[in-house]
Amino acid sequence: MNHTIIDVRNVVTAFGENLIHDHISCTVRENEIYALLGGSGSGKSTLMREMILLERPQSGTIHVLGHDLSTLTPLEAAGLRRSWGVLFQSGALYSSLTVGENIALLYNEYTDLSPKLVDELIRLKINLVGLPPHAKYLYPSQLSGGMIKRAALARALALDPKLLFLDEPTSGLDPLSSRQFDTLIQQLRDLLGLTIIMVTHDLDTIHHIVDRFTLLGEKKAIAEGSLEEVLAIEHPIVDYFFQKGSYGITC
Amino acid sequence: MQSAIPASLIIIEEPSRTLIKCSGAWSIEHLFSVTHQLETLQPHTYVLWDLSGISSIDSSGVALWQLTNRKFKEQGCTCETIGEQQEHSHLYRLLYSNPIPEAPAPLSPSWLYQLGRETHRSLLGIGNFLSFLGEAFILLFYTLKHPSLIRYRSIGAHIVETGARALPIIAISAFLIGVVVAYQSVVQLQKFGADIFIVDMIGISLTRELAPLITAIVVAGRSGSAFTAQIGAMKMTQEIDAMKTMGFDPFIFLVWPRVLALMIIMPLLIFFADMVGIFGGMVIAQTHSHLSFTEFIHRLQGALALKHYLIGIIKGPFFAFLIAFVSTYRGFQVSMNTESIGRYTTKSVVNAIFLVIACDALFSILLTELAL
Numbered sequence: 001m002n003h004t005i006i007d008v009r010n011v012v013t014a015f016g017e018n019l020i021h022d023h024i025s026c027t028v029r030e031n032e033i034y035a036l037l038g039g040s041g042s043g044k045s046t047l048m049r050e051m052i053l054l055e056r057p058q059s060g061t062i063h064v065l066g067h068d069l070s071t072l073t074p075l076e077a078a079g080l081r082r083s084w085g086v087l088f089q090s091g092a093l094y095s096s097l098t099v100g101e102n103i104a105l106l107y108n109e110y111t112d113l114s115p116k117l118v119d120e121l122i123r124l125k126i127n128l129v130g131l132p133p134h135a136k137y138l139y140p141s142q143l144s145g146g147m148i149k150r151a152a153l154a155r156a157l158a159l160d161p162k163l164l165f166l167d168e169p170t171s172g173l174d175p176l177s178s179r180q181f182d183t184l185i186q187q188l189r190d191l192l193g194l195t196i197i198m199v200t201h202d203l204d205t206i207h208h209i210v211d212r213f214t215l216l217g218e219k220k221a222i223a224e225g226s227l228e229e230v231l232a233i234e235h236p237i238v239d240y241f242f243q244k245g246s247y248g249i250t251c
Numbered sequence: 252m253q254s255a256i257p258a259s260l261i262i263i264e265e266p267s268r269t270l271i272k273c274s275g276a277w278s279i280e281h282l283f284s285v286t287h288q289l290e291t292l293q294p295h296t297y298v299l300w301d302l303s304g305i306s307s308i309d310s311s312g313v314a315l316w317q318l319t320n321r322k323f324k325e326q327g328c329t330c331e332t333i334g335e336q337q338e339h340s341h342l343y344r345l346l347y348s349n350p351i352p353e354a355p356a357p358l359s360p361s362w363l364y365q366l367g368r369e370t371h372r373s374l375l376g377i378g379n380f381l382s383f384l385g386e387a388f389i390l391l392f393y394t395l396k397h398p399s400l401i402r403y404r405s406i407g408a409h410i411v412e413t414g415a416r417a418l419p420i421i422a423i424s425a426f427l428i429g430v431v432v433a434y435q436s437v438v439q440l441q442k443f444g445a446d447i448f449i450v451d452m453i454g455i456s457l458t459r460e461l462a463p464l465i466t467a468i469v470v471a472g473r474s475g476s477a478f479t480a481q482i483g484a485m486k487m488t489q490e491i492d493a494m495k496t497m498g499f500d501p502f503i504f505l506v507w508p509r510v511l512a513l514m515i516i517m518p519l520l521i522f523f524a525d526m527v528g529i530f531g532g533m534v535i536a537q538t539h540s541h542l543s544f545t546e547f548i549h550r551l552q553g554a555l556a557l558k559h560y561l562i563g564i565i566k567g568p569f570f571a572f573l574i575a576f577v578s579t580y581r582g583f584q585v586s587m588n589t590e591s592i593g594r595y596t597t598k599s600v601v602n603a604i605f606l607v608i609a610c611d612a613l614f615s616i617l618l619t620e621l622a623l
Contacts, residue, residue, distance in 0.1 A: 095590040112283045113311065114290065120314045124346050128310075133354035141588040160279055160309040191345045192310075 003030035004063075005163060005195045006051060011060035013046055020046050021057065022219040033189055033196045033209050037241070038216035044199045045089075045167060047216070051197065052086055052165055053077060065163065082110060084163040085156030089171060091148035093140040099126065099151045100136035106158040125154040130184060146177045150184075157188070164188075166198035170205055178202060182209045203242070215241060256306065257281040260288050268297035274304025277312030289319045298323050303334025313342050383580050387510075390502040402508045409512030413474040414520060420473065424465050425457075425524035429531025432456060437539045446540040450547055453532035454555035458563045462524035464611060467570040470517065471603035475578035478509055479599040482582025483592040491583075501583075510575040518567035525563065558623060566614055573606040 006028035013021040020043040028034045036044040049055040051064060053072075062069045067080055093102050100122050107118045126136055129150040140148060149169060156164060169185065170178035186209045189196055200206065206213060206227060214224045217237040223230040230238060256275040263270040269292075275281060300316070320330050360368075394400045436452040482505060485491050491501055529551070536542040542550075581599035585591050 095588045111279055111311075112286075113279075114286050117286060117311065117315055117318060120318050121311055123351050124310060124314055127349075127351045128346065133352050134357075136354060137357055141586070141590075160311065187345075191341060 004028070005030050005065060006034075006197065007061075007063040008047070008051070009061045009063075011047070011050065011057040011062060013043065013050065013055070013057045019219055021060075021216075023060070024214075024216070024221045025060075026214040026221055026224050028195065028197055029212075030195055031189065031193055032211040033185070033198070035206055035210040035213035036197070036199045036216065037201060037206065037213050039201070039241070042216040043219070044216050048165060048167060048197065048199050052084065053081065082159055083161055084165060085159070085161040086165045087149070087152050087156045087167065087169060089167045091140065091152035093148060093152055093155065095140050098137055098139055099131070099143070099154070102140075102151065103155050103158050106155070110159065121158075125157055126151075128157065128188075129154045130180070145172050146174075146181075149173065149181065153184075157192075160192070162194060164194050164196045166196065166200075168199055168201075170200065170202045175204075178204065179208070185209060217241075257283075258285045258305075258312070260285055262288070262292065264295070267295065268299055269294040270299050270301060272301045272304060273316075274306070276306050277308040277315070279309055279311040282311055282315060286315060289315065292319075294323055294326075294328055296328050298328050298330045300330065300332040301334050302332060302336070302339060305336070305339065308339055308342060310342065310346055313339070313346055317343075317347065380577075380580055383583070384576065387502050387506055387576070390500060391507060394503055394507070400503055402504060405504070405508035406512045406515075409509050410516050412477075413470065413509075413513055414516035417470065417473055417520065418523065421466055421469055421520055421524050422527045424469055425462055425528040426531040428461050428465055429453060429457060429528035429533075430535055432461065432528075433532040433535035434539075437535065441540070446542065447550060449532070449536050449540060449542065450550040451554040453529060453536075454551050455559050457528040457532070458525045458555065459559040460563070460611070462528050463521050463563045463566045463570065464607070465528075466517070466520045466524045466567075467574065467607040468604055470513070470520065470571070471574045471578075471600055471607060474513065475574045475603045476596050476600050478575065478578035479582040479585075479596045480592060482579055483585030483595055486583060486585045487587060487589075487592065506576075506579045509579055510572060513571040513575040514568040517571035518564045521564055521567045525560070562614070562618060562623065566611065569610055569614075570607050573610060574603040577602045577606060 004027055006026075008024060008026045010023045010025055011021050012023060013019075024043075024047065026036075036047055038044045046055060050057050050069075051062060053069060056070070064080060065083060067076060072080065093099070094105070097105065103122045103125055104118055107113055107121065111118075113121070122136060123133065126133065131147060131150050131154065135143070135147065135151065140151070143151060149172075153169075166185070170181055173181060182205050185196060185198075188194055198205075198210075200210075210227070212224065212226050213230070215222045215230060215238060222235055222237050223233045231242060258273070258275040258277045258281045261272040261274075263272065271292075271294075273285075277285070298320075300320075302316075305312075323330050433449060433453055436449050437446070440446055440448050440452070482491075485505075491505075494501055494504060533544055533547050536547055537544065578599040581595040581602070585595050
């Protein structure tokens with residue numbers, strides 16, 4: 001069951017004169033929680049944006065679920081977009097719609113399900129991410145930061161995607177909420193068989209739920225693997241990032 | 252992607268029970284026909300689900316089964332399930348691990364309550380606007396006592412932005428208004444052979460009423476909306492809070508430079524609109540009434556009393572004051588969600604144009620009573 005879900009090969013990205021990625025490669029396997037790690041400005045969010053068709057690399061190839069992103073037809077792209085869910089850093093819930101309507105939008109646009117069934121599914125998704133039932137009727141401006149993330153996760157899960165992209169899922173949450181969110185993500189992976197790719201710099205998240213990750217730095221992918229594998233690598237950025245030798249994580 | 256067989260049902264009506272054999276992929280894109288079948292089904296009192304034929308299932312499939320099952324039970328049926336696979340029960344337990352309580356949709360309050368609330372909100376809004384004005388004036392007097400605090404550079408920048416850059420659009424609008432008024436008057440005046448009065452018509456109506464009004468409307472749409480959006484965006488990114496913590500008062504740094512710049516530039520814009528508007532009228536007078544430019548100007552000197560021109564110009568600072576204050580006030584009302592910036596920009600332009608017209612009407616009444 002070690003299918004490759006996402007395969008990034010020799011990706012080069014530059015914004016104008018500013019080189020972001022210099023031949024980066026990484027591989028995400030089925031059913032794993034995979035993290036893109038790095039300091040601010042290391043291009044981890046950009047790499048994720050390239051995976052979900054929001055940006056295009058200058059060169060190199062990215063395969064997602066077996067499709068080469070650079071040669072997609074519009075129809076294939078539409079199909080691919082329906083097979084993943086994305087949780088943006090700030091939630092990106094549509095502010096003019098309630099949480100329920102935010103989720104319903106996807107069902108109404110993409111399926112022919114009856115209103116009753118849609119309603120039931122909205123209730124299920126809201127319950128699944130741990131929101132109270134009345135959250136359905138609330139507008140995004142009425143929600144706290146943690147609730148916005150959960151509501152956005154419910155929306156990302158609406159069409160039962162097999163692939164879930166999370167952009168800094170725990171940023172802006174208090175430590176307890178962060179751990180609860182981690183647990184939720186892990187449960188969803190186990191129970192729904194999802195493959196999860198996240199951008200994060202939360203060391204606790206990496207320690208507790210991430211299976212494998214890539215550490216980005218100096219425009220390169222410095223290390224890829226599980227925490228133990230990466231910690232075994234001698235590199236100043238690895239040392240810096242995990243604060244080896246001082247305090248922080250040791251294994 | 253995967254060529255799954257769509258979900259399907261075989262319903263077997265036996266004498267004492269209804270057997271529902273489910274098969275295929277019960278996933279979101281394959282469910283449509285089944286939903287319809289299940290909705291119209293009227294079962295016996297005993298329902299037996301056979302789920303063994305289901306190849307794959309997702310949350311919508313589970314929800315459909317649960318929803319239908321619940322409906323049957325409410326109708327008094329006994330339901331049983333056979334042949335479920337581990338995958339099904341896993342998903343079912345995840346989704347329905349705890350009974351989901353019904354959350355009734357919040358009731359919309361009665362019309363009387365809404366009327367009261369809206370009235371209260373409007374009154375509160377007026378009060379807020381007045382206290383905004385009050386605070387602004389306190390800081391104005393404070394800055395007048397300490398003239399070094401006046402942001403001359405900022406005022407200059409706003410004069411360029413709201414004045415000089417607005418010239419092209421004001422020129423076009425005023426020219427067209429001049430043309431329109433001239434066209435309409437020429438037709439009527441020619442009936443009486445009173446072509447020459449087109450000069451009075453254009454000269455007085457433009458300088459006294461139309462040029463100030465058109466200028467104010469263009470400025471409200473162009474600069475008023477910009478003020479609201481600028482300040483609103485600063486509010487959303489917490490720049491206003493940052494300014495306050497550094498001791499930069501938003502009234503001194505943001506409000507007064509805009510208000511003063513607009514009040515200085517507005518009379519000049521109106522003068523410019525007067526010129527261009529009258530030129531527009533002159534062009535039509537020459538082409539349709541054969542009234543040459545020199546004749547027109549000669550006649551204008553006699554027909555247009557200075558007071559008409561001055562009244563038009565004096566309205567300028569008043570209009571500018573209203574536009575700038577309403578739009579900055581609305582900017583400060585923007586809250587932390589993206590929708591509100593659009594809402595308050597709209598409100599700001601609508602309020603500003605309304606206030607300008609109301610103020611113009613007030614001027615008309617006042618000046619008529621004063622016999623000017």
